[in-house]
Amino acid sequence: MPWSACFMAERTRGGSGRIGGGRGQERPGAATAAADRSAWDMAPGLDVGSGTRDGGLLNSYEAEPDRVAVIGSGNWGSVAARLAATNARRLPYFQDEVRVWVYEEKLSNGELLSDVINKTQENVKYLPNVKLGPNVVADPNLETAVKNATMLVFVMPHQFIEGICQKLKGKIRPDAKAISLIKGMEMGDDGPRLISREISEQLGIDCSVLMGANIANEIAVEQFSEATVGYRDDKETADKWVQVFGTPYFQVTHVQDVEGVELCGTLKNIVAIAAGLVDGLGMGNNTKAAIMRIGLKEMILFSKLLFPSVQDATFFESCGIADLITTCLGGRNRKVADAFSKHGGKRSFDELEVELLNGQKLQGVLTAKEVFGLLKAKDWEESFPLFSTVHAIATRHLPPSAIVEYSERAPRKIVLV
Numbered sequence: 457m458p459w460s461a462c463f464m465a466e467r468t469r470g471g472s473g474r475i476g477g478g479r480g481q482e483r484p485g486a487a488t489a490a491a492d493r494s495a496w497d498m499a500p501g502l503d504v505g506s507g508t509r510d511g512g513l514l515n516s517y518e519a520e521p522d523r524v525a526v527i528g529s530g531n532w533g534s535v536a537a538r539l540a541a542t543n544a545r546r547l548p549y550f551q552d553e554v555r556v557w558v559y560e561e562k563l564s565n566g567e568l569l570s571d572v573i574n575k576t577q578e579n580v581k582y583l584p585n586v587k588l589g590p591n592v593v594a595d596p597n598l599e600t601a602v603k604n605a606t607m608l609v610f611v612m613p614h615q616f617i618e619g620i621c622q623k624l625k626g627k628i629r630p631d632a633k634a635i636s637l638i639k640g641m642e643m644g645d646d647g648p649r650l651i652s653r654e655i656s657e658q659l660g661i662d663c664s665v666l667m668g669a670n671i672a673n674e675i676a677v678e679q680f681s682e683a684t685v686g687y688r689d690d691k692e693t694a695d696k697w698v699q700v701f702g703t704p705y706f707q708v709t710h711v712q713d714v715e716g717v718e719l720c721g722t723l724k725n726i727v728a729i730a731a732g733l734v735d736g737l738g739m740g741n742n743t744k745a746a747i748m749r750i751g752l753k754e755m756i757l758f759s760k761l762l763f764p765s766v767q768d769a770t771f772f773e774s775c776g777i778a779d780l781i782t783t784c785l786g787g788r789n790r791k792v793a794d795a796f797s798k799h800g801g802k803r804s805f806d807e808l809e810v811e812l813l814n815g816q817k818l819q820g821v822l823t824a825k826e827v828f829g830l831l832k833a834k835d836w837e838e839s840f841p842l843f844s845t846v847h848a849i850a851t852r853h854l855p856p857s858a859i860v861e862y863s864e865r866a867p868r869k870i871v872l873v
């Protein structure tokens with residue numbers, strides 16, 4: 457038994473019994489470029505440890521194999537496509553081809569990104585030096601990218617989701633299922649809107665979420681990681697999502713708490729900005745740990761104020777404490793906030809994002825703004841000193857050092873002009 461299989465002992469919370477999935481049969485005619493296949497692809501009988509393989513699930517796939525489309529092709533989008541493509545090649549109840557919608561751009565050598573991905577199997581801009589798989593097809597046309605897809609994976613910076621959903625209306629199968637890997641939220645006229653809710657309402661389909669301690673570059677090189685699928689009430693579909701993404705090095709479990717899982721992934725980005733700020737100020741591990749602890753408390757309080765159904769246990773899944781730790785240690789929000797702090801707040805986050813991330817996007821600054829809008833509207837700022845201070849610093853109403861100039865016991869109201 458591989459060591460990672462030990463983790464299979466930990467079963468899906470709230471799930472019904474057996475989760476450990478057996479290895480699927482290789483379908484005749486499946487694309488199998490040996491050079492691209494991991495040792496796990498090759499190993500006979502190796503247990504995936506994710507998802508169910510009971511009769512119900514397999515039977516439901518006998519009629520028509522599912523077709524997965526990935527909408528978004530940034531850093532995480534590319535890794536998500538790679539995971540889905542590996543499983544699509546391996547498992548009989550998925551169609552081989554995984555089509556990925558690419559927001560088209562011209563590279564510095566004049567070539568189109570989608571052409572290069574199709575030629576080299578590599579997203580040279582957002583995930584260089586990693587093969588996505590022979591069955592990944594990059595498609596710059598949104599309509600053809602999702603054609604006939606039964607499983608839609610949404611993974612793009614959250615600021616673009618509304619426009620994408622508008623374009624997808626009437627273009628997707630009405631029986632399609634969606635999952636959002638997007639960490640962020642939107643503020644609508646009617647208050648805060650989670651991205652899964654936005655997708656569900658705009659497109660009229662079920663939408664689960666997948667969040668976790670998932671720095672994409674690490675999963676791309678198959679370092680052991682975990683993730684959490686959050687679902688509303690369709691456990692069978694949650695099982696399918698586990699099959700789409702789970703591998704021995706990427707252990708996926710599911711919990712019936714879609715809002716809790718999504719808010720963990722969303723709010724941790726604000727805490728990551730705070731962690732980067734203290735790094736940039738030259739502070740040590742105690743300070744970073746304090747930021748994480750205070751941040752986690754605010755994440756829990758905010759989530760429960762918004763959705764009383766959110767469960768405490770969700771914060772102990774990969775989507776909760778584990779994502780908070782990894783993002784505060786090694787994420788992009790942390791990195792840019794570190795630079796912002798080192799420049800004494802004199803250069804904007806937008807400018808530093810462009811300079812440091814090569815087209816990748818931060819989510820924390822925008823999320824802090826959206827969350828602060830709600831805190832202000834509800835007069836909750838004093839209960840969320842860390843969230844409020846991050847927003848005040850990011851908008852340059854306070855200096856970076858303000859992040860450690862409040863005490864949780866004596867929170868003050870942040871007044872932004």
Ligand SMILES: NC(=O)c1ccc[n+]([C@@H]2O[C@H](COP(=O)([O-])OP(=O)(O)OC[C@H]3O[C@@H](n4cnc5c(N)ncnc54)[C@H](O)[C@@H]3O)[C@@H](O)[C@H]2O)c1
Pocket residue numbers: 528529530531532533534558559560582611612613614616637638639640670671672673815816817818819
């Ligand atoms: N990268 C990670 O390690 C990671 C891990 C987990 C979750 N996430 C989350 O996944 C989501 C997507 O992040 P990512 O890392 O895949 O993207 P990214 O930040 O690497 O890349 C930005 C993407 O946005 C696209 N884009 C630019 N302008 C656009 C427009 N106008 N319309 C549509 N798309 C446009 C770019 O083509 C590119 O694909 C985010 O919510 C992020 O928080 C990221």
Ligand SMILES: O=P(O)(O)OC[C@H](O)CO
Pocket residue numbers: 639668669670671672728779782783786787788789790818819
């Ligand atoms: O690089 P970040 O800060 O967007 O974080 C990446 C992931 O969300 C970590 O799980």
